[in-house]
Amino acid sequence: MRYIEPHGHMVSRVTDDYEAMVLAGCRAVCEPAFWAGYDRSGPEGFYDYFCQLTDYEPKRAAKFGLPHFTWLCINPKESEDTKLAEEVIALIPQFLDRPNVLGIGEIGLNKNTRNELQILERHIDLAARHDQLILVHTPHLEDKHKGTRLILDAIKADSRIQPGRVIIDHVEEHTIAMVLDAGFWAGITLYPESKTTPARAIDMYEVYGGQRVWLNSACDWGRSDPLAVPKTAVEMRRRGHADETVDQLVFQNPIRFLAQNPRFTVR
Amino acid sequence: MTRQQILDLYFMDARSKLIDIAAFLDRVDRGEGEPDFRLDAFRKALAELHRGEPVRAKSVLMSLSDPTVEPIAKAPGKGAVGAWEMTKSE
Numbered sequence: 001m002r003y004i005e006p007h008g009h010m011v012s013r014v015t016d017d018y019e020a021m022v023l024a025g026c027r028a029v030c031e032p033a034f035w036a037g038y039d040r041s042g043p044e045g046f047y048d049y050f051c052q053l054t055d056y057e058p059k060r061a062a063k064f065g066l067p068h069f070t071w072l073c074i075n076p077k078e079s080e081d082t083k084l085a086e087e088v089i090a091l092i093p094q095f096l097d098r099p100n101v102l103g104i105g106e107i108g109l110n111k112n113t114r115n116e117l118q119i120l121e122r123h124i125d126l127a128a129r130h131d132q133l134i135l136v137h138t139p140h141l142e143d144k145h146k147g148t149r150l151i152l153d154a155i156k157a158d159s160r161i162q163p164g165r166v167i168i169d170h171v172e173e174h175t176i177a178m179v180l181d182a183g184f185w186a187g188i189t190l191y192p193e194s195k196t197t198p199a200r201a202i203d204m205y206e207v208y209g210g211q212r213v214w215l216n217s218a219c220d221w222g223r224s225d226p227l228a229v230p231k232t233a234v235e236m237r238r239r240g241h242a243d244e245t246v247d248q249l250v251f252q253n254p255i256r257f258l259a260q261n262p263r264f265t266v267r
Numbered sequence: 268m269t270r271q272q273i274l275d276l277y278f279m280d281a282r283s284k285l286i287d288i289a290a291f292l293d294r295v296d297r298g299e300g301e302p303d304f305r306l307d308a309f310r311k312a313l314a315e316l317h318r319g320e321p322v323r324a325k326s327v328l329m330s331l332s333d334p335t336v337e338p339i340a341k342a343p344g345k346g347a348v349g350a351w352e353m354t355k356s357e
């Protein structure tokens with residue numbers, strides 16, 4: 001088996017996870033910038049984090065021969081403080097030329113506030129001005145449906161952004177159709193409790209089609225499983241999906257989206 | 268897949284989850300004090316299982332979702348609890 005992990009927060013995982021992922025067939029890992037589990041005290045904390053994502057973490061992955069890519073932004077959980085968010089956004093352009101940076105992400109909304117929306121629009125503008133791909137985080141649980149609508153409206157309102165260059169992540173049964181119908185890519189996140197199980201992810205793939213869909217583990221410091229994607233591939237085979245179909249979903253699809261940035265290459 | 272194959276693959280898993288839900292509701296009944304809005308939301312979402320078409324997962328999720336459309340003025344906190352409380356809207 002071969003697969004791409006298009007969304008993993010490796011800074012919060014142990015080195016053994018890299019080894020396990022490579023043994024399971026992982027050919028590249030992509031790490032969006034996210035919330036650390038606590039609020040950083042100022043923009044310097046984000047500067048250091050961006051250095052970690054663009055310098056230290058790719059070296060850690062390289063020890064296992066695993067290409068490591070990243071996405072930069074200030075996450076929506078810390079975007080309620082718009083002054084801090086503006087300062088962090090001003091730091092990002094100097095990192096966009098680093099060789100493992102794929103785009104702006106994971107941006108989006110958390111509690112669907114006006115401030116979060118304002119900072120989302122600033123990130124969309126940043127991506128448009130620098131011709132960057134976009135990776136979007138949709139809110140959790142009861143906030144997801146409303147937040148996904150607000151996010152789609154905000155992106156559609158900027159005519160410089162092509163939907164095919166945007167992935168809306170963490171879709172579930174009540175949001176996937178609106179994402180795909182609007183021409184965006186959809187990410188399905190496999191979590192033990194919230195988000196989706198392997199069985200539900202495959203249901204969505206079967207019902208809504210898999211042309212613009214990827215799977216990810218979004219593994220981080222919470223309950224999550226860095227091997228969720230290959231485990232779902234095994235589940236697909238149990239359901240009778242052909243090896244080629246599985247390969248398309250877990251390997252070829254993420255490459256098709258990510259390779260829109262020529263920096264993304266897989267051996 | 269045929270319905271028979273789906274049952275062979277998933278019946279035991281679904282049976283186990285069903286009994287877990289039953290035991291959870293029993294546990295809540297045996298508990299003390301007033302429950303918050305989540306219990307009502309849970310019972311309301313359970314009713315979505317009686318739908319006669321394959322839109323139950325979506326309907327349960329919608330039933331637990333914030334139905335409002337306008338962004339709110341200020342974040343009440345960072346987390347989400349899994350159900351929406353009507354009184355907490357603006």
Ligand SMILES: [Zn+2]
Nearest residue numbers: 032034106218
């Ligand atoms: Zn994430």
